[in-house]
Amino acid sequence: MRRQAKNRTSFSRRALLIGAGQAAAFAAITTRLYHLQISEHGKYTLMAKHNSISERLVAPRRGIITDRFGTVLAGNQQHWSALFVKDTAPEPYAVLENFYRLVPVADAEKLRIQRDLEDHPGYIPVMLKDWLDWPDMAAIEVNMPNLPGVVVQEGSSRTYPLGPEAAHTVGYVGRPNQKEAMQNSVLALPGMRVGRTGAEDADDLSLRGEPGFVQTETNVHGQVMRVVAQDSGVPGANVALGLDSGLQRLAMQCLGEQTGAAVMLDVATGEILAMASTPSFDPTLFDKGVPEDIWNGWINDPRHPLLNKAAAGLFAPGSTFKPTVALAALKCGALTPETTHTCPGYLKLGDHIFWCDNHTAHGTINVVDALKVSCDVFFYKTALGTGINNIAAMATIMGQGVNLGSDVPDVQTGLVPTLEWAQQHEIHWAEGNTVVQGIGQGYTQLTPLAQATMIARLASGLSVTPHLNRRIDGVLQPKSVPGAAPDLDVDDRHLAVVRQGLFEVVNDPAGTGYGARLTIPGVQMAGKTGTAQVHDNTAAEKAINFNDMTMAWAQRPNAWFVAYAPVDAPRYAVAVLVEHGNYGAQTAAPIAHDLITYALLNDPAGRDTPLANPPPMPPLTVPQGNGA
Amino acid sequence: MIEHGSLALRRPFRERSFGLARKLMRVNWLFVFCVCLLAAVGYAALYSAAGGSPEPYAQNQLIRFCGALALMLGIAMVDIRFIAKLSWPAWVFGVLLLIAVLKFGHVGLGAKRWMTVGGMEVQPSELMKLFLAMAMAHYFKRATPEQTGSPLFVLPAALAILVPIALILKEPNLGTAIITGAVGATVMLGAGVRWWWFAILLVAVAIAAPVIYTHLHAYQKARIDIFLNPGSDPLGAGYNIIQSKIALGSGGFFGQGFLHGTQNQLNFLPEKQTDFVFTIIAEEFGFFGSIAVLGLLMCIVLLAYYTALSCSHAYGRLLALGIATNFFLYCFVNLSMVMGLIPVGGVPLPLISYGGSALTAVMIGFGVLMSIHVHRDVEFPEPVDF
16 A cells, blocks of 8 residues: 555656646747737738738639520620739739730729729739730730739620620620629629629529639749639529520511510410510620710610610500400490490590591491400590599509519519509599590500510410510529419400400401401411500691691601410410501501511420421511601 | 455455446536537637538537547446456557558548548547557556666567557658657656656657768658658648748737638638648637637646546556646647647647547547546555465
C-alpha cells in the first residue's frame, strides 16, 4: 500500500509538470493568435483584399425560345467582351486609363463603369466594353501586361431570327437596371440580361439559369496563372411557345403596312398560335442598346410601334360585342330565339336618335338574322331589355374586361362598364349609355386578345385562357394539356343560337362577312364583323350618311373581325383588328380568312412537329397595299 | 496470505460493480457539457463553411456526434477493470488494423491512411493512439521505481510504441506518428521513467535529422518534403498556410461576423471544413471567439487531468494522462499548423472539424476517460504474490 501511495505522489508531481507544459503550449498558441489577429490585423486585412485567388462569377447561358415546332424565336450568339475585376488590379484607375487609351469608350459608358465599380464588391467583374471587334481584341491582348484585372470573356448576345415579325410576342431583353442589379447581385454579372416584354419577360426566371464561377490564381501583375476551379453553372431552360411561326409571319404579312393586331388561339387549350401587332420594331437593338434617334422615332410615332396592340391595345369592340349581348339576353330571358324586333333604320329614345348602320331599315327580324346583318337597332333594344349589369356579367364569363390570368406580360384588362363602375366614377348612367353598349360602343374598351378569348370560348364551350408557353424544358405546361380547360358557364342552347348567327354572317349571301367565306372545300367558318367608331360623328355627318373614306385616317372607324373554324368541330379562333380600317368586312375579315385558311391546311393545334405534306395555300385574299 | 490472494484473484467480492444509476451519477457531467458545447461550436463553424447552410456538413456532423456521444456514455458504463483486461488485445488489434490499412487501404490527401469498414471510413491510426495508451498504462500500472529505472524493463514498452509509429510513418502520416509517440512517451513519463532518457533521445533526433537531410539527393529531399507535408498543399508552395494566416489576421478582435468572413465565404481555402476549420471561427468571431474556443479546449484537458489526479488506481491515472495528452496534442498540432507554426498536415481539430473517423476515435477515448472517472475508486485485484 505504501508503494502505491508513493507511486501516486510521484505520478501527481509528474502529471502536474506535464500539464504545466501543455498549459504553456496553449499560452504560446494564444500569443501567436494575438500576434496574428491583433498586431498584424491591418496587414492581413489588406492581403485578404488583394487575395491572389480570385473568383469570377460567370453568367449562365440564357435559355432559347422556340415556336411549337422548334423554330428559334430567340437564340444566343457568341461575342467577346472586356471585363474588369477591380480586386485583381493594384491600381484600378490607372488600368482604366490605359484601357481607355487603347479602346475608345464613350463618356456615358465611362460614367456607367465608374458607377458599377463603386456599386459592387470588387470581386464582381464590371463590363468595360461589349461587342469587341478585332482591332480592339488585338490591342487588349498585346497590352495585357499593362491591363491587370482586365479579362476578355466570351459572352453571348440575344438574336431574334424572326426580327420584327414576332417582336411583341417574343419580346426582348435588356441589361438589368441599377435597382435590379442592387437587389440581385447575380444580375450585376456582365452578360446577364433581363426579359423586358413578351415571352422573354414572362419566362424570365426559367430562361435565366444559375451562374457558374471561375476561380483563378493571379500573379502580382494581375495575369491569370491558372484556373483553380471552374463551374459552368446551370444554363437557362429552353421554352417552346405555342406559336406557329408560319402563322405568325402570315399574320404580320397580312396586316402589312396597316396598323393593327391579330390573335389566333387553339380553341381547345387557349394556346396562342399567332399574336401579331403592327407596326413593329427590331428587338435585337435592345441587347446592344437602342440608338437614340431610333428610340425617339418609336416613341413619337402616333402608331405606337412598341405597344403590343394585341394584348395591351384597348379598342371599342363594336359589333363584335353583339354575341356577348345576345348571350346575356338569352340567359336573363330578355331574348328567346323566336323574339323579333322591328328595325326602321333608327331608334328614337327621348329626343335622341340612334341610327342603324348606314341608316338601313332591316324590318322585323330575330336574333340570328340580326347577327347576320349586324342590325344595330335590334341590339339597342336587346341591350335595353337586358340591362348593363347582365351584359357585363356575360362579358366576364366570355373573358372580356377581366384579368384572364394569362402568361402574356403587360396585358390590359380593358373595361365593360357596370352600374357600380359608373357610380364609382361619378358617371350618370342614362338609358342611352345602355343602348350603345348593345353595339360595343361607349365606355367598352377591349383588347384583341380578349376578343380572341371570347370567340374561342364561344366556339369550344370551354373556359380557355390564352397563354404563350407550351413546353418549358420539354415539359408540357398544365394549361396546354387537352381537356384542362373547364366548361364555359353558358347554356349550350344559347351558344347554339349565337353560333348559328355567326355561321350565317359568313355563309349566307346576306351576311356581312359573306366575302370572307372559306374557299377550301367542305369546311366552313363562322365569324362576326365589327366597325367601331372612334370619332363622334356630327349631326350633319350623320344626316348625309357620310362616307367614312372621306374622313382623316385617325378618325376612321376601327375594323374588327372575329371568327372560328371549322363550324362543326371548332379548332381555331381568330380576332383581327385593323386600326382605322373602316369596315370590318372590308379590311379585317380577309385577314381572318387567310389566317384561318392557313391554320386549317397546316393544322398546328396540339402538334409539336409540323404536318408532313400540308396542302398548298390558296392565293391570299388580303388586298395588298391598302391602309394608311 | 496465499489464501487471501488467490481468493481475491478469483472473485473480487469487495468491489462488485455497482448499479447503472449510481454509475450515471458518477459521470463527470461538466466534462460532458464541455464536449457538447465544443460540438455546438463545430456545428456553427460547419454551418458557416457551407455558406450558411446545415447541408452538407453541419447536419451530418451533428448526427455523427449524437451517435458518438451515445457510444461515449455507453463505454463510460463499462467497468474499467474489464477495459484494462482488453489493453494488450486492443494493441494487437490496432497494429493489425495498421497493417491492413497499408495493404488494403486507400489514399486520401496524399497518404494511405483510410480504410472502409462496412461502409464507414476508418483511420486505424486514430484508434491506435488510444490502444497504445491502454497498453502502456497496463504495462506500467504496477511498476516500481526500480523497474522504471531499468532499461531492460522499459525496452519492451519502447518497442510497443515504436511498432505502431513505424507503421503510421509508412502511410505516411508524420503528424499522427509524432502524436502517437508523444502519447506513449507521456504515459511512460507519468509512470516514472527517467526524464533524461527522453531528453537525450530528443536531442539526438534533433541533431541527426538536419545532418541526414542535407546529405540526401534532391529527389529524396522532395520525397521527405512530401512526407513532412502530405497532400496539404495542392495549390503550390505554402498556399494553404498563407490563406489560413490571412483568414486569422483579417478576423481582428471581434471578427467579421458570423457568415461574413470573406476568406471563408469566398472559398480561398479548399477543404476548410476539415483541417482548417479553426480559420472560420477565427475569421468570423475574431480573437475574442478564438480565445473562447481555446478556453473550452483547455477546460476539457483540465477536466481530463482532474480525472487522472483523482483516480485511486495506477491504470486509470496513466490512461487518463494519455487520453488528456492525446486530446491536447490534437488541438496543439492542428492549431500550430493553422497558424503556420509547424508545416505538418493531416491533423483535424477534434470535435470541430468535419469528419467521422477522428470524432469517433476521440469520443471513444472520452468514453474510456469517463469509465475511469466513474470507476475511480475501484480496486484492482492484486496479482498472486509467490
